[in-house]
Amino acid sequence: MTVLIRRSGGFRGGETPLAAIDTAELPMNIAQQLRERIARLTALSAREPSPGADRLQYEIEITEPGQERRRLTVVDEGKEDDPGLREVIGILQLAGVKPL
């Protein structure tokens, strides 16, 4: 499974790639944790974000063998304990990327 994470939007606009992860290159336990976080994020990202402008958003593009590429979007609504954002940070940490 490959996972691409991009950050976009905000007052500035534009797009910043944050991470490109290939689970085949990760230790098995880390890869498993990443799959679990992706599964939780999939459930969470089904929520419709409330209307707003200039919020940062994180797009997670997942490619798995034999499956269609899918995209998850998490909007940073500035909530301290946003569960979706927590999962994104967790994924980035698993990939060794500096947190947001």
Place this chain on the structure above:
Amino acid sequence: MLHSKLLQRTGRAATAAIPTPTPIPIPLPIVGSRFLIWKQDPSVHPPGVRLSYVPSLVLDGPKDVRITTELPNVTPVHANASRDFVFPPGTPEADCAHTFAVVRETLTMYERIRGAAIPWAWNIGGNTDPLAVFPRAGVTENAFYSRGLKALKFFYFTPANATQPILTCRSLDVVAHECGHAVLDGMKPGWLGAANPPQTGGLHEAFGDLTAIFLACSQLDQVEAAVAQTKANLHDRNFLAALAEQFGAAEGFPEGLRNADNDLKLSQVGNEVHSISQVFTGGIYDVLADIFAFEKNRQAAVKDPARVLLEVASNLCRLLVEAIKDAPPAAATYADVVNRMLDRSSKQGDPVIYRTFLRNRFTYREVVVSPVPLTAMSEGRMNLADPNYVEGQDLLKMEARKHPADQAPQDRSGCCGTMQLPEYTLGDQKKLEKGAVIADEDVIAAEISELKKMFAR
């Protein structure tokens, strides 16, 4: 006889002698507060930092009936004995005061234009909840508006190779921009949905940037500084066109994070809402510069250029807001708004050349299609002294130029004395007389009641 006359006289005298209390002048309550404002942001001199007067009632917070300020362990920030919110720049209290004041000035500007209270998007069915402003919402390079949170959030960050953080709340441009989103969301709640085409998102972002420009142009000191800086040529480098200078410099953009004095056409930008917004912002800025150049010359004998800029900007802002009001409730395009500006401009009797500016500038930017070639404009042969100057006909409805990206999904990737306290001067006198504690809610009860009536739609 004499006695009776004396009695009568005495009687009359007694009647006349009833003491009439001499009215004691009651001092009018002091309403309004002074704030120390970064007139652009801490990196822009002129105009630097100045005292600014907000003429409406502001309670400790700062807050009023429409806006509250939130900063844990700091708010409510208390006004001084003169009801002023003046603090040393750089302190949390100053950031709260600055952010509140700019949001208030922005809202007041639009309410003056509309001549009525402008509801926030959630002010429906009698709801009067205020907009919450968070000057230091956390660490990240951003500021945003959220309808769900009923809030503007301003963050701070320390750029690479810098030691001092940049606080987005200290930028008038950023604060006005975000407040612009909130104002527009109140007027056009259907424009924020992601299902709208890219240009609708672009209109939202352009309205934010134009709000910053129109707010600056509504302030006497700013128009004077801009006119002096540019020698009254708005196409010279200036702080009005440059948006979020400090933020932009941190990102490597020396002319502001975005610049309204641009030449971008629709074919040169993508679908990202900030990118595409620059076309509409640039078109309106060009029209502002054109009308200013025309009126500055026409009124040279009677008005200072700074005054002309103040008036021209106010009129153009009104025209834009009224056009937006008339535009479709969802999926609005640039051409929708431009055509309504043309229509309004004609109905209110503007000089024909105003509409020539609008048609030409938005044709050049590939927003609308001109039925005649605009050779005079492209060759610089327009007669700017003729109020009736037109190329072709004075059309009030232009065809929208089609672009492959029109139907694409919106790309969104891309804040002495005690007796002068308002509770004592404006609260319920009977409650005060009974020794009751007057809460902020009592002070603003009448205003809330009035808003409830206005927002009972």
